[in-house]
């Protein structure tokens with residue numbers, strides 16, 4: 352069986368490795384890759400997805416991830432009072448790893464595998480050719496910025512947050528560092544995501560402002576919000592444009608969209624790649640069941656995949672956007688009622704458990 356993946360993003364490599372583990376031949380078609388990107392970007396992977404990644408994609412090296420045992424949410428409006436707190440009796444809730452290191456782990460493993468082939472896209476005729484050829488059982492597009500996305504999956508719900516996420520890694524003095532912190536400030540959410548006892552990654556995104564912050568302003572803002580670390584130095588600062596998009600159609604004929612090209616969300620709850628991992632889990636199960644029954648793999652798996660994921664992905668993406676809008680809306684009001692309400696809900700054990708479960712496993716019915 353031959354499967355074609357378009358794009359060499361993290362999504363594409365993770366899916367490729369999962370398929371290869373099932374003895375499926377994978378051809379990844381990609382444009383010339385950019386060098387040294389994502390120096391400071393980290394990914395928080397939920398416990399459930401981390402277990403899936405290790406078992407059914409690739410095993411993380413021990414030095415590649417950092418365990419997070421508590422998540423605390425603060426509001427600047429409530430004089431930096433804690434409004435939510437998630438813990439599970441000292442168990443890990445999340446694992447933080449560097450984007451670049453996960454990518455390199457997958458890339459170097461796949462390069463050595465006989466079932467994997469990476470082919471460079473030389474010109475735009477490629478897209479027409481690949482659709483007309485009947486060489487592959489499935490063609491899965493993991494690149495949101497190519498002709499296929501623009502021509503076949505342009506029907507989307509789009510929203511531009513008019514904002515950038517700024518990321519960096521701070522080097523600091525030793526601290527027992529297993530608590531992730533998110534602060535909803537008047538300018539936007541700032542997250543402190545530990546990656547060792549000496550390093551913490553930062554994600555800051557301004558609410559609805561495309562004004563460009565100078566390096567000094569971003570560093571000042573981080574220092575202002577930082578209550579825990581004795582900062583020694585800052586790593587490279589990077590920025591990423593933020594959008595929300597959900598495609599209305601998951602597939603067209605023998606072609607399916609996948610990953611961030613299906614659902615792109617604000618990083619404030621660290622769920623973008625987690626959604627994709629849940630999609631890989633479901634697609635992988637559909638393919639496995641068919642192979643086990645001796646059935647043919649063809650594009651009818653797309654319909655099955657869409658039926659199982661589209662409604663849940665839509666609710667999940669919209670829920671994430673609701674959190675963003677909620678805190679943005681709250682910013683415009685002088686009273687503290689909404690923050691107090693969240694704080695009150697957070698003290699309820701059932702609410703706390705439900706939110707933790709959704710963040711870990713996504714929505715299930």
Ligand SMILES: Cc1cc2nc3c(=O)[nH]c(=O)nc-3n(C[C@H](O)[C@H](O)[C@H](O)COP(=O)(O)OP(=O)(O)OC[C@H]3O[C@@H](n4cnc5c(N)ncnc54)[C@H](O)[C@@H]3O)c2cc1C
Nearest residue numbers: 359360361362394395454516591611618621622623624625
């Ligand atoms: C600031 C920020 C923080 C985020 N935090 C989280 C989080 O905590 N948890 C979570 O689940 N999701 C998070 N996300 C979302 C997550 O990063 C994406 O869902 C994930 O990266 C998959 O995206 P992708 O596969 O479409 O493309 P990406 O892997 O992001 O790649 C985009 C492009 O860059 C190229 N590329 C990527 N890496 C390399 C590399 N090392 N070398 C060469 N080329 C490369 C690829 O070819 C591709 O074309 C975050 C997003 C942002 C913007």
